[in-house]
Amino acid sequence: MSDKAKMKIGIYWAASCGGCDVVTTHINEKILDLIEVADIVFWPCAMDFKYDDLRQMADGEMDVCLFNGAIRNSDHEELAELIRKKSKVLIAFGSCACFGGIPGLSNVTTAEESIRRAYLEEPTTLNPEKVLPRLEVRAPEGDLTLPRIWDTVHTLKQVVDVDYFVPGCPPTAELTGSAVDAIISGKLPPAGSVIAGNKALCDECDKVKKNEMRMIEFKAPWETEIDPEQCLMEQGIVCSGPATRSGCGAQCTKVNMPCRGCFGPPDGVEDQGAALLGAIASVVSPPAGKSIDDVFSGLRDPLGLFYRFSLADSMLRRTKISK
């Protein structure tokens, strides 16, 4: 194939841990197929690219950009808008870009509190002079600025239009591979599609229900000896399977760890946490002598559990800020 016909691909990260960038290299030999037909024209995490490289591109010059990470400061927002302009197809890659992911959990607090916690209160932080980041600093060489951090973490879609979603924390190598295949072959699914399964995770989990889904108390996975055959929910371990999109191959429940919901809600479910709450409420049955509230009091931090990956994308998006 001549160089001229080669596709142009970008990979970008915003508020993310870097895991999504790593997984793009886990597609193994497929990466050779990819670079056969495509040039990577922007990937700041792995190669030396500057924002100006992006600014100089024509609008729509990148065929596809895989965007990972949530949007939580002014720099993320600016780059998301710029990348949207420069890409024909924009893919929200990974749970943070799709639903806010783990960074989205900071929607239970505010920017100010997060900064105070990280710079002043963290037991592992040594900051005797109590230095805090400042938005602007005057240095002899010129004025330096930092992006402004927001109170509320956003998903990519809340900021710009998104064409496809590849969920997962990180997306599996298989799903990344099928997204890459679709890009290479030009056979992309209908716009707006989520590249994963569309049922609930329970559908692909092979654990069996032995007691007609009755939950009499809540336990952490390490507080009980797990029967590897039985549904974890029946064993008192909250599992997000009923409220989570299939497509990962049930990789957590396979090793007896409950699903935490990183694939987000399945088709037709708007609020993953509310769906999980509903699922749990319908299976809890207090043993004799105990009330519903007794049983629920054993459930630690329902918000953090039900919305582990999707708080920023939930109905309420964040906790109420009292002003």
Added chain:
Amino acid sequence: MSEFEPKIVAFLCNWCSYAAADSAGTSRKAYPANIRVIRVMCSGRVEPDFILKAFKEGADGVLICGCHPGDCHYLEGNYKTERRAALLHTLLDQFGIEPERFRLEWISASEGERFVTVMAEMVEKIKSIGPMRLELKAVN
């Protein structure tokens, strides 16, 4: 400043609580205009995200009313509602939404009077807590 007039969404099950509202109406008992009634077949039909959505769309308070335990037309719908409501209260609290903004009540078809009392109480309660003011889009 004019007095705060809360918006309150009340989900009423068709067989008991809606009938109670009806009988309150036919016996000409007045209840505050702050209540927006949504008729559902059973309180068990009210999924947790209906409540979150009501708050998101601007409700200052939400009520679910259904048949008394044992009386649900579909046998167990209201038991499910009760379990959901218990967990929802904890969740709403974590979201910073005062638990009083969400209330579950059993009101039978013959309790038109009680229906009016519960509605009036709820309006008073929400007036005393104040408007909801969710900041869903807080940037910076």
